[in-house]
Structure formats: structure tokens, C-alpha cells
Amino acid sequence: MSTTDIPRVPGIEVDPRDLRHLADAQINVELDTGDMILNLGPQHPATHGTLRLVVRLDGERVIAADPVIGYMHRGYEKLTEFRTYPQITTLVNRIDWLSSFANEVPFIHAAELLMGIEAPPRAVWIRTILTELSRIATFYLFLGEMGLQLGALTPAFWGFRDREHVLNLIEAATGGRFHPNFNRIGGLKDDFPWGWAAEARTAMKAIFDGCDDFEDILIGNEIFEARTRGIGIVPAEIGAAYGMSGSNLRASGVDWDLRRDGRPYLAYPELDYKVWTHPDGDSFSRYWVRLQETRESARMVLQLLDGLPSGPIMAKVPRIIKVPEGEAWVETENPLGQMGYYVISKGATGPFRVKIRSASFSNVSILPWLLRGVYVPDVITILASLYFILGDIDR
Amino acid sequence: MSLQLAVDIGWGWTLALKTVLVLAVVPLAALVLGYTFLLKMMSHMQSRLGPMDPGGFHGWFQLVGDGIKFLQKEDVMPAEADRRVFALAPAVVVVSTFLVFVVLPTGPKLVVENLDVGVFYALAVSSLSVVGVLMAGWASANKFALLGALRAAAQLIAYELPLLLAVVGVVVQAGSMSLQTIVTAQQRGSIFGWHGIGFPFILTQFIGFFLFLIASQAELTQTPFDMPVAESELVAGYMVEYTGFRFLFFFIGEFGTAFAFAALAATLFLGGWSVPWVHGAAADVLGIPVLFAKLMLVAFLMFWVRFTYPRLREDQLQSLAWKFLIPIGLANILLTGIFKVAF
Numbered sequence: 001m002s003t004t005d006i007p008r009v010p011g012i013e014v015d016p017r018d019l020r021h022l023a024d025a026q027i028n029v030e031l032d033t034g035d036m037i038l039n040l041g042p043q044h045p046a047t048h049g050t051l052r053l054v055v056r057l058d059g060e061r062v063i064a065a066d067p068v069i070g071y072m073h074r075g076y077e078k079l080t081e082f083r084t085y086p087q088i089t090t091l092v093n094r095i096d097w098l099s100s101f102a103n104e105v106p107f108i109h110a111a112e113l114l115m116g117i118e119a120p121p122r123a124v125w126i127r128t129i130l131t132e133l134s135r136i137a138t139f140y141l142f143l144g145e146m147g148l149q150l151g152a153l154t155p156a157f158w159g160f161r162d163r164e165h166v167l168n169l170i171e172a173a174t175g176g177r178f179h180p181n182f183n184r185i186g187g188l189k190d191d192f193p194w195g196w197a198a199e200a201r202t203a204m205k206a207i208f209d210g211c212d213d214f215e216d217i218l219i220g221n222e223i224f225e226a227r228t229r230g231i232g233i234v235p236a237e238i239g240a241a242y243g244m245s246g247s248n249l250r251a252s253g254v255d256w257d258l259r260r261d262g263r264p265y266l267a268y269p270e271l272d273y274k275v276w277t278h279p280d281g282d283s284f285s286r287y288w289v290r291l292q293e294t295r296e297s298a299r300m301v302l303q304l305l306d307g308l309p310s311g312p313i314m315a316k317v318p319r320i321i322k323v324p325e326g327e328a329w330v331e332t333e334n335p336l337g338q339m340g341y342y343v344i345s346k347g348a349t350g351p352f353r354v355k356i357r358s359a360s361f362s363n364v365s366i367l368p369w370l371l372r373g374v375y376v377p378d379v380i381t382i383l384a385s386l387y388f389i390l391g392d393i394d395r
Numbered sequence: 396m397s398l399q400l401a402v403d404i405g406w407g408w409t410l411a412l413k414t415v416l417v418l419a420v421v422p423l424a425a426l427v428l429g430y431t432f433l434l435k436m437m438s439h440m441q442s443r444l445g446p447m448d449p450g451g452f453h454g455w456f457q458l459v460g461d462g463i464k465f466l467q468k469e470d471v472m473p474a475e476a477d478r479r480v481f482a483l484a485p486a487v488v489v490v491s492t493f494l495v496f497v498v499l500p501t502g503p504k505l506v507v508e509n510l511d512v513g514v515f516y517a518l519a520v521s522s523l524s525v526v527g528v529l530m531a532g533w534a535s536a537n538k539f540a541l542l543g544a545l546r547a548a549a550q551l552i553a554y555e556l557p558l559l560l561a562v563v564g565v566v567v568q569a570g571s572m573s574l575q576t577i578v579t580a581q582q583r584g585s586i587f588g589w590h591g592i593g594f595p596f597i598l599t600q601f602i603g604f605f606l607f608l609i610a611s612q613a614e615l616t617q618t619p620f621d622m623p624v625a626e627s628e629l630v631a632g633y634m635v636e637y638t639g640f641r642f643l644f645f646f647i648g649e650f651g652t653a654f655a656f657a658a659l660a661a662t663l664f665l666g667g668w669s670v671p672w673v674h675g676a677a678a679d680v681l682g683i684p685v686l687f688a689k690l691m692l693v694a695f696l697m698f699w700v701r702f703t704y705p706r707l708r709e710d711q712l713q714s715l716a717w718k719f720l721i722p723i724g725l726a727n728i729l730l731t732g733i734f735k736v737a738f
Contacts, residue, residue, distance in 0.1 A: 038538050046627050060542070060709065149627045151618055151706025157441035223619055223705045376542070377708045380628045 035063055038376075042071045046149055046380045049390030051364070055371070055379065062379060065371035067364055072394040080354040085111050085185060085321050088351070092341075093179040095358055096392040098141060099134035099335045101170065104183040107354075109265060110330040110343040111185050114323045123187040123313040128267040129200075129304045130170065130182070132297040136207060137166040138335035139294040142387045143214045146287055149384035150227050155217055162210035165203040172196055185321055187314035197305050207298045211291060219288065228284035232370055232382035235281060242369070243362030246337025248386060251289040252281035258333035265332060270307070273300050283385035290387070322349055336360050336392055360392035413507045417496050421489070424654035425647040430458045431691070432698035433650075440702050465646075468639030475536035476636065484534060485637065485644030487527030492651040494520035499658050500575045502668050502682030503675070513574035514562050517659055518555070521614065524648060525551045528623065528633050531645075535636040543632020546709055547616065547623035553716035554613040554620075560724030561606035564731040565596050565663045574662055582669035595666040599734075602727045604664045606720055608696060611656040613712065615649065618701040622709050653694060661689035 041052035050071035056064040076095065080088050092107050093100040105127060112119065119127070144159020167177045173192055174180035182189050218224045234244065236252045249256060257275040259268040276292040278285035323345040331340030337359025346352040363386050371379055434446040434457050450456025472481055498513040500506035510516050525547055532544020566572055569580040577596075584594025597604050613620035624632040634645050661667060666689070668682030707715065 036538060038542075045630065147705060151621060151625065151627065152704060153437075153618075154441050154702055157443060161442045217703065218705070221705065223707055226711055227705060227708060375708060375710070377622070377625070377628050377706070 040379065042068075046383050047390075048145075048383075048388065051383075051388070051390055051393065053367070053371075053379070053383075055376075057376065060376045062371050062374050062376065065368055065379070067367045069361075069364070069393050072390045074391075074395065076395045077354055077356055080351055082350065084349045085323060085351070088354075089183055090179075090181050092356070093181055094391060095356065095395055096138075096334065096336055096339075096360070096389045097178055098138040098389055099131075100176075100179045101130045101134045101174070101182065102332070102334045103339065104181070105131055105266065106330045106332040106334075106339055107341045107343070108183040108185060109332070110328040110341045111321075111323060113328045113330060114326050114343065114345050115185065115321070116324075117186045117315050117317060119187045119315055120312050121309045122191075122311045123315075125267050125304055125308050126173075126188055126192065126313065127183065128271075129301055129308075130173065130180070131266065132301050132304070133166050133170055133200075135297045135335040136294055136301075137163050137170070139290045139297070140166065140207075140210070142290055142384075143211075143218075143287070143294065146384045146387075147214075147218055147224075149380050150224060152218065152221075152224070155214060158210065158213055158217075162206060165206045169196070169200055169203055172199065184314065184317075186317035187312070191313050197308070200301060200305055204298045204302055208295060211295050211298075214291060219291070225284060227377070227381055228287060228385065229280075229282055231283045231378050232374070232385060233280070233282045234366065234370065238369065239281070239366065242366040244337070244366060245359050245362065246333065246335070247289050247293060248286055248337060248363055250275065250277045251286040253277055253279040258331060258338055262331060262333065265330070267304065271300055271303055273303075283381050286385040286387070320349065322347065323351070331357065334359060336387065336389060337363060356395055358392045358395055360388035360390075361395075364388050364393055417493055417507060420496055421492055421651040421654075422647055425650035426458065428650045428654050428657075428694055428698075429646070432694060434458060436695070436698060437702050462643075465639055465643040468642075470640065471636070471638045473536050473636050477534040477536070480530045480534035481636075482641075484527045484531035485641045485648070487530060488524045488648035489644050489651070491520055491523035491527065492648050492655060494523070495652070495655040495659070498574055499655065499662065500578055500668060500682075501686050502679035503575075503579075504679055505668075505682060506575055509573055509575045512572045514566060514572045514577070514663070517574070517655075518558060518562065521652060521655065522551055522555055524652065527648075531637070532633040535633070537636050539629045539631075540633045540635050543623045543625070543629045543635070546625075546629075547633065549709065550613055550616070550620065550623060550712065553713050554610045557606050557716060557720035557724050558610035558614060560721065560728060561603040561610060562663060563724075563728050564600045564603040567728065567731045567735055568596055568599065574667070578662060578667035578669055581666040593666055593669055593671060595664065597664040600664060600727075600731070602723065604660070606724050606727070607660055607664070608693070609720065610716075611660065612697060612700060613716075615653050615656060615697070617653070617697060619704045619707055620712055621701075621706055622712065625706060653697065654690065657690040657694040657697065658686060660693045661686060665689045665693070 036057045038055045038057050039052065040055055041047040042050040047053070052068040052071065054066045054068060055062050074094075076091050079091055083091065088107060089104045092103045095103050140159050140163040144156040147155030170180060171177045173196055174182040174189070176182075234248070234252045236249070236254050239249050239252045240254065255275060255277050260275055273296055276289050276296065278289050325345055325347040327342070327344045329340060329342045331338055338357065339359055340357035342355040342357070343351050344353045370382055374382065434454065437443065438446045438454070446457045447454040449460055472478060495517050497507045498510050498517050500509065528547045529544045532540045532547070535541075565577060569577040571577060571580070581595050582593045612618075616623045624634065629635070634642060637645060668678065668686045670678060670681050670685050
């Protein structure tokens with residue numbers, strides 16, 4: 001088994017170095033005043049944790065921004081070399097801690113691919129449901145948090161309040177609110193508890209209502225639009241060249257979703273859903289795309305609940321898991337973007353080497369380009385709209 | 396005309412009494428607004444459970460708990476700080492709040508000092524707080540604080556003008572700058588010859604009222620215009636290095652000024668202490684609760700906006716002030732003048 005072909009984003013030919021002049025044009029060179037270096041972070045409310053931005057300011061205008069990462073580096077790639085496969089799901093849970101379940105899926109897939117095991121259909125569908133639920137949980141926090149970063153306190157609390165619906169569901173099914181550690185090679189630990197599907201249907205209604213609330217309080221608001229429209233525009237080619245993925249790239253008009261365009265995984269080929277894009281590429285479109293995707297995910301959960309097959313949730317798996325020699329690359333569309341694991345096995349109980357491709361790392365790498373010439377408040381808007389999780393950057 | 400007591404106790408004692416009253420009113424005002432709006436209204440709007448819990452009934456203990464917390468905090472001063480200016484800044488902010496209360500009338504005879512230029516004085520002293528903010532921002536030796544203080548100063552220049560222009564319409568209608576005269580003009584006025592409820596100026600000066608609300612929102616650094624504090628950008632702006640009691644001073648200043656501005660708006664546009672059909676000594680008794688009710692209504696509007704809207708950017712605020720509010724304010728004055736001459 002070897003690496004399969006990796007789908008590429010269309011329009012990747014542009015080299016970011018050729019586009020330097022675009023960034024230079026954003027900077028005001030008329031007034032020559034002294035600049036000030038401002039440290040945003042590692043402890044700053046806008047950085048969701050410990051991202052540090054060293055910003056050179058001219059007045060309130062950013063001349064240069066330099067992201068410093070690594071304050072939360074936990075060495076997961078190295079740690080995986082000393083763990084067995086079932087133990088590693090516990091680790092990868094904590095990469096993007098808001099959508100832990102979605103992190104487990106690609107790794108488990110890679111292991112299953114190498115072992116030649118396929119999970120039974122019911123397990124696959126339950127995995128899909130939980131992945132979409134963790135997408136909703138992640139985006140809900142974003143939908144509220146974006147308001148908070150722009151100064152509107154109320155949506156943030158609504159986001160936290162309504163996210164509980166989803167977290168309660170995940171807790172009821174897996175036993176863990178944030179770190180379910182629920183995937184097993186060849187299936188799942190448990191089936192859904194009795195009555196879970198009915199609860200989930202009610203919760204999805206609350207999710208739709210909550211999305212309407214966000215739309216009412218933020219999308220229709222003139223101040224919100226003034227603060228986000230035209231702020232932090234990522235042209236499609238540049239976004240792709242920097243390796244951005246997921247909703248951030250779709251907000252730049254690239255119609256690319258690994259659930260549809262990548263190698264088929266989980267139950268996505270059997271689902272009917274729309275991939276949302278927005279042509280503008282600014283902070284507003286990133287918010288808008290995520291809002292639509294939240295609704296789409298809730299719709300997908302309802303579809304999945306309707307078509308949930310019955311049957312076992314575990315395939316036949318040997319008691320001691322030894323993965324045959326080989327290499328596998330599995331990537332999935334996670335809430336934050338493209339997440340992939342390149343697993344190299346030498347036939348032992350644990351992998352020889354795992355390379356983790358996390359979405360946020362690539363998504364924030366565009367920051368030096370994107371932040372040139374904007375105002376300090378826009379730095380916060382852009383950071384909030386790019387939406388990264390520190391664990392996903394530093395691993 | 397000034398406060399006249401039933402028993403003449405001499406000017407010295409009267410002065411002392413007035414001072415104590417004003418000193419007591421400001422923290423009390425901050426407490427009332429903080430409790431009603433910051434804790435209760437916000438909790439309801441945002442589904443917050445925390446402030447609804449302490450003390451049992453409706454979380455009444457929360458504010459007391461907060462106060463105790465502030466008293467317990469260590470008084471931290473940055474090593475690089477300009478120590479005297481740092482210590483003085485919160486006091487300057489609170490003093491400017493105290494000074495506004497001096498001219499607010501709460502009844503026909505209940506006013507600490509009825510100045511002839513009352514409106515002008517109130518708006519002038521309220522902007523003194525920016526001096527305190529600048530002092531705090533400079534003395535903190537913190538870049539975030541400095542940015543916040545400079546934003547506050549820029550905001551003051553942009554917003555003092557619409558605030559004054561909004562009030563000019565009222566002054567033209569009442570023919571006086573004295574707050575007491577403005578209130579009596581609203582009480583004695585008539586709507587097309589009907590004397591029923593007097594003539595609150597909001598009926599003709601609604602443009603001025605909205606301008607005043609918007610501009611005072613900026614003056615109070617409340618949410619659509621809270622760039623000087625901007626928790627998510629500048630952490631807390633000029634307050635970032637302040638702890639404990641000094642921080643509490645800023646808090647009292649913020650909410651005390653909000654109270655004062657709500658009272659000012661109620662006085663200028665909603666008829667202040669005046670109650671329909673009530674005159675003489677009864678108005679002195681009823682004046683305080685009536686003014687309080689009116690100002691709470693205005694404060695409700697202010698805080699409603701504060702908890703709902705996102706924050707503008709500093710340059711957007713400037714263009715809003717200079718391109719829209721000031722021309723609208725000037726047009727309002729012109730219209731008021733024409734109507735004043737015509738009728």
C-alpha cells in the first residue's frame with residue numbers, strides 16, 4: 001500500500017513571492033512617523049490561546065506582522081512513535097480540541113487502510129454523525145466568538161449556550177464532552193444509547209434556531225458588515241498557495257471540499273448536501289460560509305439519522321493490533337480545514353512515523369501577508385475570521 | 396436659585412450637606428446602573444447564569460461580592476509607571492463625574508447649584524474625564540494603555556461637537572442654558588394649546604435626542620464606540636494596568652457618568668423632574684422618583700445598544716461623526732431656529 005494521489009486545489013500555479021507587490025501596495029508610505037512594536041500575545045484575548053503576533057505599528061496601521069508559534073507544542077508526532085495504535089486516538093483527540101472526534105477519524109482510517117479492515121456500515125454512519133456534530137460545535141463557538149472579537153458580547157454567550165446542545169449529545173453517545181476517544185480500529189466503542197436519535201433531532205432544531213439568531217444579530221447589522229466586509233481579503237490563488245483549506249478557502253470562492261472532492265470516506269458519498277462558497281474572500285464571507293455550513297451540517301445529521309443502518313458496530317479485529325508494513329495518507333475535511341495523517345508502519349504495534357497535517361498551521365501562515373497595511377482592530381477581525389485552534393497550529 | 400432648606404442652617408452647613416449629597420450620589424448611581432443593567436439586564440439578554448446565582452433571590456449579592464473582591468485585590472503598580480500620575484488618574488476621572496451632578500435639578504428647589512450656563516458646564520466638565528484617561532494611558536507605561544488613551548482623546552474631539560450641537564436645539568427652544576429653566580419651559584409649555592403634559596422637547600427635538608444618545612454613547616465609551624477599552628483588541632485599553640480599588644474608581648466613573656448623562660438626556664428632552672399637573676412643593680417630593688424613572692428609561696436604551704452592537708473601528712467612528720452626525724446636528728439647529736422665528 002502506498003500514498004494515493006493527493007487532490008490539489010485548482011489554480012495553485014501562482015508563487016506567493018510574485019505577489020509581494022500586492023502586499024506592499026497596502027501600506028501607507030506617505031507619512032514617515034516612528035513605529036512601535038506591539039506584542040499581541042502569547043496571552044491576549046484575541047489569539048484563542050497562545051499565538052503570539054509581533055506587530056510593527058505605524059500609528060494604528062500594521063507595517064509588518066510576524067506570528068510566533070510553538071508556545072503550545074506538545075510533540076504529538078514524536079509521541080505517536082512510542083504509542084500503540086489504539087493509544088494514539090487519545091493523543092490526536094487533543095490536536096483540535098473543539099472537534100476532537102473529527103481528529104480521530106483520519107488517523108483511524110489510515111490504520112484501517114493499512115490493515116485492510118473496513119468498519120461496518122452502522123459504525124461508519126455513526127462516525128459521520130459525530131463528525132458533523134463536532135463540526136457544529138466548533139462552528140458554533142466561532143459564530144459567537146467572532147461577535148465577541150468585534151465587541152458584541154451577546155452572541156458569544158449564545159454560542160456557548162447553544163453549543164451545549166451538541167456537546168450534550170456527544171457526551172451522551174461517547175461519555176466525553178470534549179475528548180470522546182470513541183473510535184476503535186474497525187469500528188466504535190459503543191452504539192448510540194437508547195433514545196439518542198430523538199434527542200438529536202430536537203437538538204438540531206435548536207441549532208437551526210440558533211443560526212437564525214446569529215443571522216439576526218450579526219449578519220444584518222451595519223456595524224458588523226462595516227467591520228468585516230472588505231477586511232482581510234484572501235484572493236483564491238494566494239490562499240491556495242499558502243495552503244489554506246476548508247471554509248477559509250471556500251470563502252474565497254474555491255469550490256473545494258474534501259468530503260466531496262477527496263477520496264471518498266465515511267458516509268459522505270451517500271449524502272445529499274451543498275458545498276457553500278462565497279466569492280468575496282473577506283472576513284464577512286468567512287463568517288457567512290461557516291454559518292451556512294453549520295446549517296448544512298445540521299441538515300446532514302438529520303439525513304444521517306433517517307438513513308442510519310442497523311447492524312454491528314465493530315468489525316472482526318485481532319486482539320493485539322499489529323499493522324502490516326506500509327504507508328498511508330488519509331486526509332479529511334475537518335471543521336478547520338484539511339487534516340491529514342501520513343502513517344508509516346514497519347509492522348509493529350505502533351507506527352514508525354506519523355506526519356500530522358493540521359489545517360490551522362497552514363491557515364495562519366498567511367497572516368504576515370494578510371496583516372500588512374491593516375488597522376489594529378482589523379487584525380483582530382482577521383484573526384477571528386480565520387478561526388484557528390492553537391492546538392491545531394502547534395500540535 | 397439654589398437649594399433652600401426649611402430651616403436656615405447657615406451657608407457653611409448647607410455647603411457641607413450638598414458636598415456629602417453629591418459624594419454619596421455618584422457611587423450610589425454607579426451601583427444602581429451596574430446592578431440593574433450590567434448584572435440583571437445583561438444576564439437576561441445573554442443567558443448568563445452566574446450573576447443570577449449569588450445570594451439566593453435573583454443574584455442580589457453579586458454586586459456586593461464584586462465590591463468585596465475589588466477591596467481585597469492587591470494594589471499593583473507597574474515598575475515603569477509614572478507613579479504620581481498613575482495614582483491620580485482614577486481620581487480625575489471620578490471628579491469629572493462628581494462635577495456633572497452639581498447642576499442636575501431634581502425638583503423646583505432641589506438643585507445643588509443652578510448655573511446660568513448649566514448645559515454648557517455639564518458637557519464641559521464631563522469631558523474632563525478624558526484628561527484622566529490620558530493620564531492613565533500615559534502613566535501605565537503600557538502600549539495597549541497608550542493606544543487606548545489616544546483613541547479616547549481622538550474620540551472626544553470627534554464626539555464633543557455632535558453632543559453640543561444636539562443640545563443647542565433644546566437651548567434655542569427653551570431660550571436658556573440653565574437646566575432648571577429648560578425643565579420649567581418643558582413643564583409650562585403646551586402642545587398646540589393643550590397644557591396636559593407640558594411640552595417635553597423630545598417631541599420637536601427627536602433628532603437632537605438621537606444625536607445626544609449616540610454622542611453620549613461615544614462619550615461614555617460604550618459599545619458601538621468602546622474602542623478606548625476594547626477588551627478583545629487592547630485588552631482593557633487605558634485600564635489595563637489598574638487593579639483593585641483604583642480599577643473600581645474607573646468603574647464608578649464609567650457608570651456614574653452614564654447615570655449623569657441619562658439624567659441629562661431626561662432633563663433636556665423628557666422634561667426632567669416635571670410631572671404633569673403637579674406644581675409647587677409636591678413637585679419637590681415627586682421630582683426625584685420621576686427623574687429617576689425617566690433616566691432609567693434612557694439608560695435602558697443606552698445599555699440595550701451596548702449589549703447588542705459590535706464595535707466600530709476608530710476611523711469609521713470619525714467618519715460617522717464628521718460626515719453624518721455634525722451635518723445632521725447643524726441642520727437640526729437651522730430647522731429649530733427657523734421654527735422658533737416662524738412660530
